[in-house]
Amino acid sequence: MERFLFFMVLTSTYGIQDWSQRPLGAEVNPGENVTLACVVKNKAGDCRWEKDGTPVGMFPGKYTWSKNLEKGDCSIHIFLAEREFDSGKWQCSVTATSFRSKDALVSDEVKLLVRKAPDSIIFYKGDHLLQNKIQIVEGLNTSITCLGLGGDPPPTYSWKLPPAISQHWIHHSDNASVLTVIGERSSHGSEISCTAHHPALNNNLVSYLSLDVQYAPRIHVEYEQNGTLHRIVSKHSTILAKEGEFLIIHCLAEGNPNPRVIWRKEGLLQTIDQGGKIVFMEIRKGDRGIYSCSAQNQIGVVGPMIVQLDVEYPPSLVSTVPVGSSQVQIGGGVTLQLSFYLSL
Structure with missing residues (x-):
């Protein structure tokens, strides 16, 4: 009877555990610190964290609890984030108030991403990998794909075009950017550039492509x-x-x-x-x-x-060679002598 009364006092004093703040996913650059929040009201059980289904222990200088753990703040502080060890799916849980209660809490998995900067930028025309130059034909549409390699999440992109390109369209996808231009002979020999922007980069990546406009x-x-x-x-x-x-x-x-x-x-x-x-x-x-x-x-x-x-040209004399003659009676006793010559 004593135990039963004691249990009743605990539940009436603490109440039922419930979420005050559930964990949310986060992105962080390598070497930065991050906190995954997990706050429980009426906390009476024990806080737990798992990463990719594996329990995570507290290690000073790497993983630590919030200073208000006893007040229900089960947030975890992660120091000097490393992609190899810290990127993954994290989950916060709290054990039940007692073995008889049903107020244990388990959060949804949230993703912690330790970013990776892209290594380089490449250009494609269709399935063809481009090397510093692209051939386009005057008056025809040509699409050029700019792709950053190795970035997580993928970078965002911007293009810089010469003034001679008067007509163009840009389409951004999840991991690349496609520029469509109309070939103009006035842009022959000029350069376009694609810039990859990423929060893990100290300096943006820029790559250039020379236009060989054929006409x-x-x-x-x-x-x-x-x-x-x-x-x-x-x-x-x-x-x-x-x-x-x-x-x-x-x-x-x-x-x-x-x-x-x-x-x-x-x-x-x-x-x-x-x-x-x-x-x-x-x-x-x-x-x-x-x-x-x-x-x-x-x-x-x-x-x-x-x-x-x-x-x-000036006039010139023409030499002749006689080739024959003929007499013609024209009446009245008059005879006409005709001579024939060949011009040489």
């Missing part, structure tokens, strides 16, 4: 005559030269990859390809004609630009 050629024609350089701006133009003059016609092409320039003359089956220029050391009237210039690379073909070359 179809553009051409224009120039000609050098009497020491003067002239630029042709229309697709159809005429060059007037005098016989015996020195003349160079240039077909200048700009593209990426480097384009191949092709010259053709109307009436000739073969192409005239002399490194993008036609040189007339002493122009002749036989050089008259219509010339066309075009250029091509792996991306496309441009042209032709048409140049009509007219050659002025």
